[in-house]
Amino acid sequence: VFSLSADIVSLCVCTVLLYTMAQDKKSMSEYTRTFALLITAEAGVLFSDAVWWLINGIKELRLCNIAVNVLNYLFTAILLFYFWRYAVNALKLKGKFRKTADRIMNILMVPTLISILANIFVPLYFSVDYEGVYHREPLFFFSQGYFVVGLGIFLIALFITDVSLKERLITASFVLIPVANQIITLYSFELSTEYSAMLISILLVFCVLVSKRENELIVTEKKLYEAQVSIMVSQIQPHFMYNALGSIAMMCRIDPDTAQKAIITFSKYLRGNMDSLRRTEPVPFEQELEHLKKYLYIEKLRFGDMLNIEYDIQATEFVLPQLSIQPLVENAVKHGVGMAENGGTVTISSMETDAAFEIIITDDGVGFDTSANQKDDGRSHIGMENTRRRIKEMCGGEVKIVSEIGKGTMATVILPKEGQPHENIVS
Incomplete structure (x- = not known):
């Protein structure tokens, strides 16, 4: 017995x-x-x-x-x-x-x-x-x-x-x-x-x-935090701040109301970057999109009619790592449309498939050769690698980039539904 x-x-x-x-x-x-x-x-x-x-x-x-x-x-x-x-x-x-x-x-x-x-x-x-x-x-x-x-x-x-x-x-x-x-x-x-x-x-x-x-989780969390800090710092680099402040200073002379709005938007943008250091969990897409719009508003002041922004948002009920989309949009603006002689359009869209949520960033800028050595092309490759790692480790997702010289670039973030929390957490 x-x-x-x-x-x-x-x-x-x-x-x-x-x-x-x-x-x-x-x-x-x-x-x-x-x-x-x-x-x-x-x-x-x-x-x-x-x-x-x-x-x-x-x-x-x-x-x-x-x-x-x-x-x-x-x-x-x-x-x-x-x-x-x-x-x-x-x-x-x-x-x-x-x-x-x-x-x-x-x-x-x-x-x-x-x-x-x-x-x-x-x-x-x-x-x-x-x-x-x-x-x-x-x-x-x-x-x-x-x-x-x-x-x-x-x-x-x-x-x-x-x-x-x-x-x-x-x-x-x-x-x-x-x-x-x-x-x-x-x-x-x-x-x-x-x-x-x-x-x-x-x-x-x-x-x-x-x-x-537990040791693996500690190491992973440390890497994710370091990647988060790296991305946050990359978004407030001196050249970006100089350009933003320069654009605001110019608007103070010709359009004080717009300058006032720009200052408020810029301060909220910086605050959002700093607040991201206190967040380790994924955030709702709508929150990330609002932060992204602040960044694009500031860039629009700089580029003027050379930069067109379009949105095609068909899905919002999902989460993703904070500041994970901005490096992709930044590359589209600075190294895609910004390098084109006549500027161009950056389109941000989201959609839902049977198995995943997708965020797609496209531009009709200069494009680049994805198979070539890109270490010295000026693009934010460190930020991109950090973004890929955070999306993979926090949501089980991936980033796919397709580009053609002279026609533009398309970056797709795929977030499997398996890596998403319960619906009531998203809402």
Whole structure:
């Protein structure tokens, strides 16, 4: 009864951990996915072990007993396979050793699974008598061959890996308890320590996984903040401020009312840039659009009739990183229309598709060769890279740019609906 209860408790823990990990499946790394598969295999072992405790010794369920034990052996082999995959990621194994070890583990997996399935017809590793009682056969120890080989490869990997001693010890601790359990069960399957060994191993791995995830989030948030600061600074560069103030100063002489409006708009624009440093979450598109209009109003003062602005806004109920559209519009104004002899038009549009929201910035300016080296073309490439990274990491989106020399440029921001919050957050 105690062993059955412990199996059920351990199985519940596995279920909770899998559910927790499934909530963040979009950002799952290969490391995390492998661990999830490892937990799934362990859950299979625990489930089959729990069922065995219920039916062992019931002669009417003899065939079920055989099937359950076959499943237990199969899940154990799969568990060992995914533990090796986990070790590969944790120890950062590469090169010839990894390829050779992977080949050995993959090749041995085939005869291991076949020999386990053969127990349905021939009692190779175990048998269940007509009273429904499980017995180990003399060839049982051969069923541990995959485990022994995998353990040997793992121990070699511990010595040759380049990761720190701390990482090696952490990874080794995950396997010590299951190994101890395996040694015990080799001599006495009546003494079941499988549930406790697996539960402790799972919790150890999960704790380390959570710790690594937290560290990754800290690094990502730091990068996002640095990118946000970089973009904010890029929008208030001295040349832009000089040009804006120069345009306002000229308007003070010829149109004081317009100059007054320009000063108020410019101050709100600067305040919006500074306020962005206090916002780490995405903002509604309408808020970003209003800030963008302030920037374009100031640029319109400078370029006059050389710059035409058009809007085609068909969708607004979505969010995006703050100040993520302005670098695209800035390039369209300064390096597209601004470089054209007769000026041109910048069009900002938004639309909704079945899978995403899209913001499209087009200009009919000079265009550029997207395949050429553009480091020295004057465009805001650092700002663009920051924009791409923020859109990808905060909303799962991407930026696509198409341009043709002499005809203009089109920049498209694609924001998948999967990366959007609930509708009531947007509104």
